[in-house]
Amino acid sequence: MSGLAHLAAPLVRGEKGQTLRLALLRRMLRGRFTLVLVRAGAMRRVVTRPHDRIASDFFLEIGRRAYAEKKLPVVWTSIFFPAELLWGLGVVPFHPELVSAIATGLGLSSLGVARATETGYAVDLCTVHRNAMGLHTAGFYPRADAFVSASNLCDVAGQMLANLAHQQRKPFVLLDVPASNTPEAVDYVARQLEGIARELCARLQVTFDLDRLREAMHLSNQARELALQTTELRVARPSPLRGSNMLNQIGFIFSMFGSPYGVRYYHALRAYTQHLVHQQTPEQPIQRFRLYWMHVRPYYPADLFPLLEDERGAVIAFEELSAIWWPPLDTTRPFHALAEKVTGNFCSGPVERRVQRALGNVARFQADGVIHFNHWGCRQSQGSLRVVRDQLRRAGVPFLPIDGDGI
Amino acid sequence: MFLFPQRNPLCVWTCTGASPADRDQAYLPKNFCALLKVTLASFVEGNEPDPSLFLRCAQDFGSELAPSLHSGQAPHGVKGQALEAVVFLDSCDAMRRLHDVWRACVDVAVLAFLDLPRANTPLAHDYFFRTLQQFLSELEKHFGQPLTGEALAASIRAYNHQRSLLSALRAGRAQGHLGALAYHDLCRATHIQDPRVANAQLEAALARMDSNYGTGPRLLLVGSLFVNRGLVALLEERGAQIVAEDTCADGREDIEPVRASGDVAHMLRELAARYLAKPPCPRMRDLPRRLDYLAHLVTGHQVDGIICAYFKFCDLFLAEFPALKALGKPIILIEDEGEVTLSGQARTRVEAFLEMLG
Numbered sequence: 152m153s154g155l156a157h158l159a160a161p162l163v164r165g166e167k168g169q170t171l172r173l174a175l176l177r178r179m180l181r182g183r184f185t186l187v188l189v190r191a192g193a194m195r196r197v198v199t200r201p202h203d204r205i206a207s208d209f210f211l212e213i214g215r216r217a218y219a220e221k222k223l224p225v226v227w228t229s230i231f232f233p234a235e236l237l238w239g240l241g242v243v244p245f246h247p248e249l250v251s252a253i254a255t256g257l258g259l260s261s262l263g264v265a266r267a268t269e270t271g272y273a274v275d276l277c278t279v280h281r282n283a284m285g286l287h288t289a290g291f292y293p294r295a296d297a298f299v300s301a302s303n304l305c306d307v308a309g310q311m312l313a314n315l316a317h318q319q320r321k322p323f324v325l326l327d328v329p330a331s332n333t334p335e336a337v338d339y340v341a342r343q344l345e346g347i348a349r350e351l352c353a354r355l356q357v358t359f360d361l362d363r364l365r366e367a368m369h370l371s372n373q374a375r376e377l378a379l380q381t382t383e384l385r386v387a388r389p390s391p392l393r394g395s396n397m398l399n400q401i402g403f404i405f406s407m408f409g410s411p412y413g414v415r416y417y418h419a420l421r422a423y424t425q426h427l428v429h430q431q432t433p434e435q436p437i438q439r440f441r442l443y444w445m446h447v448r449p450y451y452p453a454d455l456f457p458l459l460e461d462e463r464g465a466v467i468a469f470e471e472l473s474a475i476w477w478p479p480l481d482t483t484r485p486f487h488a489l490a491e492k493v494t495g496n497f498c499s500g501p502v503e504r505r506v507q508r509a510l511g512n513v514a515r516f517q518a519d520g521v522i523h524f525n526h527w528g529c530r531q532s533q534g535s536l537r538v539v540r541d542q543l544r545r546a547g548v549p550f551l552p553i554d555g556d557g558i
Numbered sequence: 559m560f561l562f563p564q565r566n567p568l569c570v571w572t573c574t575g576a577s578p579a580d581r582d583q584a585y586l587p588k589n590f591c592a593l594l595k596v597t598l599a600s601f602v603e604g605n606e607p608d609p610s611l612f613l614r615c616a617q618d619f620g621s622e623l624a625p626s627l628h629s630g631q632a633p634h635g636v637k638g639q640a641l642e643a644v645v646f647l648d649s650c651d652a653m654r655r656l657h658d659v660w661r662a663c664v665d666v667a668v669l670a671f672l673d674l675p676r677a678n679t680p681l682a683h684d685y686f687f688r689t690l691q692q693f694l695s696e697l698e699k700h701f702g703q704p705l706t707g708e709a710l711a712a713s714i715r716a717y718n719h720q721r722s723l724l725s726a727l728r729a730g731r732a733q734g735h736l737g738a739l740a741y742h743d744l745c746r747a748t749h750i751q752d753p754r755v756a757n758a759q760l761e762a763a764l765a766r767m768d769s770n771y772g773t774g775p776r777l778l779l780v781g782s783l784f785v786n787r788g789l790v791a792l793l794e795e796r797g798a799q800i801v802a803e804d805t806c807a808d809g810r811e812d813i814e815p816v817r818a819s820g821d822v823a824h825m826l827r828e829l830a831a832r833y834l835a836k837p838p839c840p841r842m843r844d845l846p847r848r849l850d851y852l853a854h855l856v857t858g859h860q861v862d863g864i865i866c867a868y869f870k871f872c873d874l875f876l877a878e879f880p881a882l883k884a885l886g887k888p889i890i891l892i893e894d895e896g897e898v899t900l901s902g903q904a905r906t907r908v909e910a911f912l913e914m915l916g
């Protein structure tokens with residue numbers, strides 16, 4: 152994401168007059184060669200870390216297929232819907248929430264949020280979605296051929312996508328994810344996933360190909376393994392990576408898994424991390440304290456990170472949303488495996504799952520304390536903050552909640 | 559109805575409430591569902607909870623077995639009796655998190671947290687049926703006795719009758735034969751009383767219907783659990799007519815009669831299917847069906863304007879709101895802070911809206 156922000160910033164800043172700039176940006180996004188040119192040129196100079204280049208490539212590729220090309224159906228999806236299924240169907244997944252965060256890095260969020268308010272979205276709703284809705288209204292989002300959403304963890308996502316689908320007279324499908332992860336719940340989700348796959352194929356005139364789905368899951372498993380190896384490398388002291396750069400992992404974990412980019416990205420990230428560990432050359436030279444970070448981050452350039460990392464020497468050793476929580480996907484039972492992944496998300500269900508994960512990671516990464524970023528408007532992450540705080544403090548873990556807005 | 563006699567009340571959780579709250583802030587974030595904040599506050603403050611803060615108790619468990627989003631209601635006789643346990647439903651992000659906070663901060667046990675599907679499909683019916691079945695076995699263990707088919711059938715019949723009475727009263731309200739406030743209070747009372755007592759009151763009210771109320775604009779009220787009583791009072795005072803309401807307590811509870819026959823499992827299946835087929839609320843994300851239903855209310859009742867009265871920070875309803883503009887009628891959004899009375903600002907906005915409607 153940071154790569155894209157760097158790339159587009161000069162485009163946005165370089166023109167005179169906001170209207171002109173925005174019109175230009177809208178046009179460029181849909182230009183057949185723009186994204187190819189951006190990829191070939193500026194990116195190579197601005198984005199230096201190998202995995203960041205792959206991430207930029209990934210998003211530019213999605214952008215190219217969704218904005219400029221008309222070949223494959225574009226399916227807008229909430230972040231918690233299993234991406235492997237969409238890759239496996241051969242459609243282009245587009246994540247409005249992720250692009251909302253990326254656009255924030257590009258300085259577009261004030262426009263997005265203002266537009267959403269004009270269309271009647273209450274100011275108390277999460278800005279990730281309001282920004283997405285506003286940017287769509289302003290013409291910055293691509294076409295959509297269908298909309299899908301998982302119901303767990305974010306009430307707003309499904310509603311926003313349902314609204315858009317209705318507005319555009321396009322299909323909307325909800326994956327109803329129960330809060331529990333009993334075998335019955337897994338079976339219920341698995342059967343829905345199978346139905347959704349068939350429904351999308353029928354409505355988008357795509358052929359269902361079980362081998363393609365298995366291949367996507369196989370790629371997901373490979374990426375998963377590499378991500379786990381990277382996680383293991385991050386246990387090292389000093390911490391090899393600068394945590395503020397890793398707070399975008401949620402975007403990759405929920406969108407890249409199932410595509411070849413996921414494997415390439417985590418392959419590069421693992422190699423890069425391994426190199427830093429072996430060379431004892433951490434990205435963040437001063438490391439006095441180690442932190443575990445919970446929930447999202449501010450996606451705009453925030454003073455918080457230079458203050459924490461460079462001035463105070465606090466290194467974010469690991470992040471809650473970088474965790475790989477699911478077992479390898481059993482490709483012989485694809486829908487069941489994806490259902491297990493979805494229902495097993497430790498942020499769903501009772502808060503104890505989340506607390507246990509936090510305590511485990513605090514111990515594993517030898518964190519001296521925990522920061523929880525309270526993104527305004529996110530009920531699921533903050534609703535039981537009091538319980539998270541009490542349980543961590545009871546275990547002797549210093550806990551700092553920081554109120555803010557990520558967008 | 560006493561499905562499990564001789565026991566203390568056991569409550570099914572819901573959105574409900576309305577009493578000033580401050581101390582909940584220590585437990586829940588300040589930008590959290592206003593309804594759940596006031597509800598929690600009444601427990602953590604150690605007050606004897608207002609019966610209207612409860613959903614239907616297990617003794618008249620339900621409606622029947624209370625399988626709806628906000629269904630549930632205060633158990634009769636809760637006042638002065640110790641609560642044994644509560645049951646949560648997976649209604650929304652806020653409710654899930656309240657369930658977490660409740661277990662940590664409130665000294666009343668949670669008997670169960672029930673998955674409630676967001677789909678009206680055979681698959682969802684079956685999942686919900688199995689959830690209810692599992693829940694029933696927990697209830698039976700808790701109460702130390704089995705639920706008989708006769709007891710459940712009697713409960714089903716009582717609630718079928720109640721829904722038909724409410725439907726007749728609703729029609730009376732729409733035709734101006736029953737005051738909006740009187741209807742609102744009767745409707746709320748059904749949620750806190752034994753259905754046999756409540757049904758007798760509804761029958762008496764039905765027999766009394768004869769007066770003429772309101773000649774002003776014809777309104778559709780839309781809300782989550784219920785709308786603020788102060789709002790209903792204001793509308794009545796200003797001569798507006800509430801010709802239709804779409805809330806969990808009024809309108810969306812109007813399901814097809816449930817068949818009270820067969821064994822317990824058969825009736826549970828019936829309940830599961832009927833409740834999931836209710837007029838949908840935003841939680842179901844079934845916008846086409848929801849808009850069709852609301853459009854049917856709008857045209858069927860010649861509605862002049864729509865008032866959406868939502869609890870503040872209720873994501874599901876707030877996120878849906880812009881889509882309701884497609885109904886093509888003047889529409890206003892009032893955010894309810896969970897106070898008993900309507901805020902001055904809300905009053906002013908409602909009055910201006912009524913004036914605009916003429």
Ligand code: SF4
Nearest residue numbers: 277279304305528529
């Ligand atoms: S921050 Fe919370 S409310 Fe916002 S999009 Fe993410 S999960 Fe949903």
Ligand code: SF4
Nearest residue numbers: 573591650652782872
């Ligand atoms: S649906 Fe809305 S009003 Fe009901 S508990 Fe959830 S947030 Fe509160």
